[in-house]
Amino acid sequence: MSGEDTFLIVGAGLAGARLAEELRARDFPGRIVLFGTEEHLPYERPPLSKEYFAGKKQLREFTVHPGDWYRDHRVELRLGTTVTGIDAAAHTVTMPDGSTEHYDKLALATGSTPRTVPIPGADADGVHVLRTVEDSDAVLAAIQGETDHAGWLAVIGAGWIGMEIAANARGRGAGVVVAESAEQPLLGSLGAEMGAVFADLHRAHGVDLRTNTSVREIVAYDGRASGIRFGDGTVVPADAVLVAVGARPNVDLARDAGLAVEDGVLVDASLATSDPDIVAVGDIAAAEHPVLGTRVRVEHWANALNQPAVAAATMLGHEAVYDRLPYFFTDQYDLGMEYVGLAPHDARVVTRGDVHGLQFLAFWLDDERRVRAGMNVGIWDAGDDIRSLITSGRPVDLDALTDTAVPLSDVTP
């Protein structure tokens, strides 16, 4: 690579900013341009539903790098700029004004967009999604209102973002109703048994959590959301509605450029797309995983943090593979947890420790009794052991696994 080369990065979130950092850390001497739709310096999103929403952190505390860093590392930051097209044959990307920028290598880090719900009232004022700092501010303003009394928030969807906002809205004194169509919150990630742990936690903190239910309509008065109507006709009033029903990866640019795309942009373990001069990282990357032996696309902070080191090496022509296990975390009320691995849908879950007291480990096992994923709740020194169990690929002794007296290093006979 020479100082004449231009590397473009589309998407100025965590993954895009980290990629610029990793390229400079590997002494890439050429030009780096980072394009981002948002006007802010690249920032991390987890605090938007946690410490920032709770008023415990400021945006500057979770920007990826301060403004000076981009200048000092010669990274041209084009904020407020949405790339509208890629011509892979010509090696150019198109700017909003129709002009083009040449690249030698291109990285896509375009992240995800929240899904919406196709029901009447979904476009009313006071209906929110949560992806950006402005979204977080808007939900907060809506429940705080103009008085000192916090209002009511209706959350549609009991996934991670919905449950975190429910917890912090309660922390701010708001009334919260959560509507979920599945039998438990977080069902897709954790299954019914562990979902029930979170359901109990939220109900104990006064959340009106309604599962096995559907929201038929967002009730609006004068164009402004005033509540939600359930399938049985019941209306629950609310000052604001948060639609938190997941996100879809922003893959249109990649698809329109002719890259291989399914649920995400298909990349190999080196994070190269079907075009060897284009890599993809973060939420959009559906990567072949050498340890798990399957393609993995996750919307996790750790993925956006760590994949860029591999993508940078690949852009520079070095050998590298991304083989970290998927990892994510959540904080709700006093509960802190980490989850590592990828559980099959039919996995059996077993626990070790005090589930009721929220100090426990949970393991997801396949039908050969191998640990495929693990979660530590309120226990902070088990992460490495859980990872070792997953990567060992060996069956566990169930009695030993669930017995806190047996070290985790001794549970594979």
Ligand SMILES: Cc1cc2nc3c(=O)[nH]c(=O)nc-3n(C[C@H](O)[C@H](O)[C@H](O)COP(=O)(O)OP(=O)(O)OC[C@H]3O[C@@H](n4cnc5c(N)ncnc54)[C@H](O)[C@@H]3O)c2cc1C
């Ligand atoms: C509220 C919230 C809480 C979360 N909490 C957790 C958590 O607790 N744990 C966890 O593991 N994960 C969490 N996540 C997920 C995590 O934040 C994401 O996985 C991570 O942000 C992905 O980073 P990314 O860089 O791939 O995408 P993003 O952060 O989405 O960044 C992509 C950027 O690209 C921009 N962009 C898109 N298209 C273009 C274009 N054509 N031109 C220019 N720019 C473009 C977008 O505007 C965006 O700024 C949370 C997410 C949210 C929203």
